[in-house]
Amino acid sequence: MPVTPATSRAAVPSFGISFDSVERRFGSFVALRGISLQILSGEFVALLGANGAGKTTLLRIAALLASPTRGKVRFTAGQGSGDCSSIAEAKKLTGMVGHSTLLYDELTAAENLTLFAQLYGLDGISVRVANSLQSCGLGSRAASLVRTFSRGMRQRLAIARALLHQPRLFLLDEPAAGLDRQGLVWLGETLEALRKDGCTVLMSTHARNESLDLAARAVVLDGGMVKQDSGSGGDPRPVLAALRADT
Amino acid sequence: MKGRVASTIIVAALIFFAGYAALFIAPDEKTMHAIQRIFYFHLPSWIAMFTALSVVFVANIAYLATRKTKWDALGVAGAEAGVVCCTIGLATGPLWAKPVWGIWWTWDARLTTTFILWLLYISYLLLRGLLDDPEKKATLSAIFGVFAFLDVPLVYVSNRLWRTQHPQPVILGGNGSGLDPTMSKVLLLCVIAVMGVMIVVLLDRYRLERLRHEFEELRIEVETCNLAPASILGKESA
Amino acid sequence: MSTARAAAILLAKELRLEFRTRELLSATIVFAMVIVVLFSFAFDPTAAESRRYGPGLLWISFLFAGSLMLNPSFAREQANDTLDALRMAPISPFAILSAKMLANFIFMSLVELVLVPVFGVLYNVSLAGVAGRLILVLALGTIGLTVTGTVFSAISSHARMRELLLPLLLLPILTPLLIGAVEATASLLLDRPELDRTWVALLAGFDIVFLTASWLLCDYLIEE
Numbered sequence: 001m002p003v004t005p006a007t008s009r010a011a012v013p014s015f016g017i018s019f020d021s022v023e024r025r026f027g028s029f030v031a032l033r034g035i036s037l038q039i040l041s042g043e044f045v046a047l048l049g050a051n052g053a054g055k056t057t058l059l060r061i062a063a064l065l066a067s068p069t070r071g072k073v074r075f076t077a078g079q080g081s082g083d084c085s086s087i088a089e090a091k092k093l094t095g096m097v098g099h100s101t102l103l104y105d106e107l108t109a110a111e112n113l114t115l116f117a118q119l120y121g122l123d124g125i126s127v128r129v130a131n132s133l134q135s136c137g138l139g140s141r142a143a144s145l146v147r148t149f150s151r152g153m154r155q156r157l158a159i160a161r162a163l164l165h166q167p168r169l170f171l172l173d174e175p176a177a178g179l180d181r182q183g184l185v186w187l188g189e190t191l192e193a194l195r196k197d198g199c200t201v202l203m204s205t206h207a208r209n210e211s212l213d214l215a216a217r218a219v220v221l222d223g224g225m226v227k228q229d230s231g232s233g234g235d236p237r238p239v240l241a242a243l244r245a246d247t
Numbered sequence: 248m249k250g251r252v253a254s255t256i257i258v259a260a261l262i263f264f265a266g267y268a269a270l271f272i273a274p275d276e277k278t279m280h281a282i283q284r285i286f287y288f289h290l291p292s293w294i295a296m297f298t299a300l301s302v303v304f305v306a307n308i309a310y311l312a313t314r315k316t317k318w319d320a321l322g323v324a325g326a327e328a329g330v331v332c333c334t335i336g337l338a339t340g341p342l343w344a345k346p347v348w349g350i351w352w353t354w355d356a357r358l359t360t361t362f363i364l365w366l367l368y369i370s371y372l373l374l375r376g377l378l379d380d381p382e383k384k385a386t387l388s389a390i391f392g393v394f395a396f397l398d399v400p401l402v403y404v405s406n407r408l409w410r411t412q413h414p415q416p417v418i419l420g421g422n423g424s425g426l427d428p429t430m431s432k433v434l435l436l437c438v439i440a441v442m443g444v445m446i447v448v449l450l451d452r453y454r455l456e457r458l459r460h461e462f463e464e465l466r467i468e469v470e471t472c473n474l475a476p477a478s479i480l481g482k483e484s485a
Numbered sequence: 486m487s488t489a490r491a492a493a494i495l496l497a498k499e500l501r502l503e504f505r506t507r508e509l510l511s512a513t514i515v516f517a518m519v520i521v522v523l524f525s526f527a528f529d530p531t532a533a534e535s536r537r538y539g540p541g542l543l544w545i546s547f548l549f550a551g552s553l554m555l556n557p558s559f560a561r562e563q564a565n566d567t568l569d570a571l572r573m574a575p576i577s578p579f580a581i582l583s584a585k586m587l588a589n590f591i592f593m594s595l596v597e598l599v600l601v602p603v604f605g606v607l608y609n610v611s612l613a614g615v616a617g618r619l620i621l622v623l624a625l626g627t628i629g630l631t632v633t634g635t636v637f638s639a640i641s642s643h644a645r646m647r648e649l650l651l652p653l654l655l656l657p658i659l660t661p662l663l664i665g666a667v668e669a670t671a672s673l674l675l676d677r678p679e680l681d682r683t684w685v686a687l688l689a690g691f692d693i694v695f696l697t698a699s700w701l702l703c704d705y706l707i708e709e
Contacts, residue, residue: 391637
């Protein structure tokens with residue numbers, strides 16, 4: 001599948017995230033306990049940990065889908081200097097691939113992408129949608145209902161949807177799940193392109209996949225707390241190697 | 248602790264004395280005789296109910312504005328107290344009405360509004376029971392509570408307008424006019440006593456809810472402390 | 486992006502989704518008709534009785550059918566967590582809520598457009614002369630129904646037993662609306678039909694109060 005490179009967004013500044021003693025509770029279940037983490041603008045962070053460690057919750061908080069029960073989350077522009085201008089700005093520049101597909105099953109692939117392109121206020125929508133479908137290999141199924149798609153196809157469309165508005169902060173929650181060989185290759189190429197463009201990426205996974213090689217930093221969560229962190233300037237490979245040894 | 252025991256004893260004494268006063272001290276009513284004595288508890292329970300439900304409204308707004316769980320605790324305490332008072336009122340009314348006016352019930356504005364009110368606040372409690380996540384429970388029930396409270400005047404007005412068009416036998420409730428002085432004094436005593444009971448029950452329920460929250464906080468503190476040492480040891484930075 | 490623009494986009498989506506299958510719409514229309522027909526078996530009304538009780542029957546069937554139709558409004562968004570996708574987009578929560586309110590208003594109006602003539606035919610009630618005023622009353626009543634119903638759909642979508650919970654929460658709240666709508670409709674079916682201002686004012690008041698409350702509380706409603 002061809003990777004149609006998005007027009008370089010290097011001109012639009014990326015931003016980082018600062019988690020400050022973030023705690024998130026659901027009733028008596030504590031998903032995150034006192035997480036303090038500074039993710040710099042342009043960093044590619046692999047978020048690791050077993051199921052239930054809190055990765056999804058952390059990503060949801062970064063996506064502004066949930067707020068911390070305690071503690072603060074800030075978006076830091078540039079190299080950690082000052083806050084991002086506003087929540088609305090941050091939303092326009094954030095893309096997320098979640099646990100669910102975030103797609104309407106009863107709309108076609110093209111209709112789904114068009115809807116979100118409209119909501120994000122993009123221009124040249126029909127061209128963008130066509131290019132996006134082409135690049136994720138669903139060009140021939142543009143007019144088919146998502147309901148008829150296989151798991152792998154839905155995941156590809158979900159990723160395409162998240163990339164449509166050319167985000168500067170890209171959050172992925174187990175993106176490799178359900179992808180076939182081709183899909184994985186496409187994902188890897190897409191992430192590589194994003195990394196080169198200076199996009200901040202936070203990707204969670206609990207199993208080994210090739211995209212992890214792109215990560216410049218590895219953070220391991222356990223029981224809602226940071227267990228290991230290879231740090232902003234550090235080397236993630238020992239942490240990643242340990243993961244491979246475990247699984 | 249001492250305050251709680253003292254206030255419970257005082258209120259218990261009040262209600263006891265109020266009951267005695269209603270049964271023996273208050274003079275016999277001309278037309279209705281003994282049955283009229285229900286009035287001494289019927290009217291105060293309405294007053295107590297409106298107070299409790301106003302508390303619920305304030306608590307709902309306060310919770311949405313501040314997100315402090317104590318307001319949610321106050322809301323549920325007020326709603327439960329209010330529903331109990333409303334049930335007492337709705338139960339004593341027909342007991343009084345039947346022997347005196349020959350009918351158990353009529354759909355006049357006041358009674359209909361009260362019945363709807365009773366349904367609304369039971370629904371409030373039911374809604375809370377069907378929501379699991381405490382944060383959602385507090386937020387969504389607060390929103391419903393605000394809607395319910397805003398609805399009450401509309402229900403009353405619509406029923407009043409409706410009943411002026413379709414008159415029905417009106418039960419003369421709330422005989423505040425032209426009461427014999429002794430009756431007034433007994434009534435006042437009963438109002439104070441019933442309000443006292445309602446407030447004591449409300450505060451106890453409030454405390455219970457707050458204690459539950461505190462217990463959860465402590466449990467989580469302990470859990471975090473138990474987990475922390477391991478994470479500190481395991482934490483590496485390359 | 487302005488709230489109005491975002492709401493328009495989402496309204497188009499809601500309409501497209503429903504008109505593709507038309508399942509909900511047809512089921513609601515049939516259910517309302519069933520109630521209307523059952524009435525004739527339960528009460529076997531004369532012509533005069535039909536005109537007297539007709540408005541009540543009509544509005545009861547709209548309320549019941551409506552409270553079933555309003556359930557999927559927010560429940561549908563839970564299938565693939567699409568509500569999260571909407572919340573992440575740079576649009577206001579009120580855009581999401583108002584789009585659904587508008588969509589439900591349109592659907593409910595379509596149900597009424599079918600039911601009212603059917604009712605007129607089945608019970609020999611002439612509606613031609615008062616069509617315009619009747620539409621006003623229907624519109625005001627439907628606004629109240631769909632505004633509160635959509636809010637409660639959002640509330641009950643998080644709870645267990647939501648199919649039963651929604652009517653339970655909604656119907657008591659709607660009593661002023663029911664009284665106002667029935668009385669206003671009844672005044673139009675008299676020998677000398679006239680639009681009763683009092684009831685129209687009550688309906689309008691109800692709509693304004695709850696639309697304002699929905700707007701003010703919208704953020705808390707749509708959050709996680």
